[in-house]
Amino acid sequence: MATKAGDLKATNNVEDNKARIAARFVWGDILQVLNIGDYYLVEFDPKDDELAYPMYHAYYKDGQTLHNTQQGHDSIEEALIVAIARRFDGRHTKSDKVFLFSIGLLTSS
Numbered sequence: 719m720a721t722k723a724g725d726l727k728a729t730n731n732v733e734d735n736k737a738r739i740a741a742r743f744v745w746g747d748i749l750q751v752l753n754i755g756d757y758y759l760v761e762f763d764p765k766d767d768e769l770a771y772p773m774y775h776a777y778y779k780d781g782q783t784l785h786n787t788q789q790g791h792d793s794i795e796e797a798l799i800v801a802i803a804r805r806f807d808g809r810h811t812k813s814d815k816v817f818l819f820s821i822g823l824l825t826s827s
Contacts (some may be wrong), residue, residue, distance in 0.1 A: 724786035728779045735784060739777055745790060746773070752794075757801050758784065759794055776801035785809075796823050 726738045736751040739758055746764040749772055753759075756779040761772050773790040774797035787804060791797040796818060803814035818824035 724788055726777070726784040726786070728782050728784045735779070739784065743775070745775060754798070756780070756805070757798060759797050759801075761794070762790075764790060778802070778805040780805060793823060799823075 724742075726735075726742060728735055729738075732753050735758060736753065739751055739760060740748055743760060743762070746762040749761040749763065751758060751760050758777040758779070760775040760777075762775060763771050764773050769790070773792060774794045775790050776787045776797040777784045778787070778801040779785075785804070787797070787800050789800070791800065799817055800814045803811045803817070807813050815824055
């Protein structure tokens with residue numbers, strides 16, 4: 719998978735990867751960075767006061783790259799589902815939206 723803007727070089731050390739994410743995160747104030755296997759979920763307060771608090775942003779590790787999903791989500795479940803779908807189906811997948819809609823986390827496209 720090609721590296722895109724916002725992607726980071728990954729290591730095999732979870733704490734190093736969390737620090738790399740935190741150092742480059744620009745969407746708001748980080749509350750915490752969680753790790754689930756090859757997925758990293760950033761809980762943050764967005765810079766935009768119009769948005770709900772907190773929000774979530776996901777990265778997924780693929781080889782030696784931490785891929786950035788490039789979007790914030792209202793729930794940690796949504797962020798994780800998007801990261802899983804993109805890891806296995808590519809950046810332009812719609813499978814995340816289909817699944818989110820089917821379980822009621824997405825009400826419109």
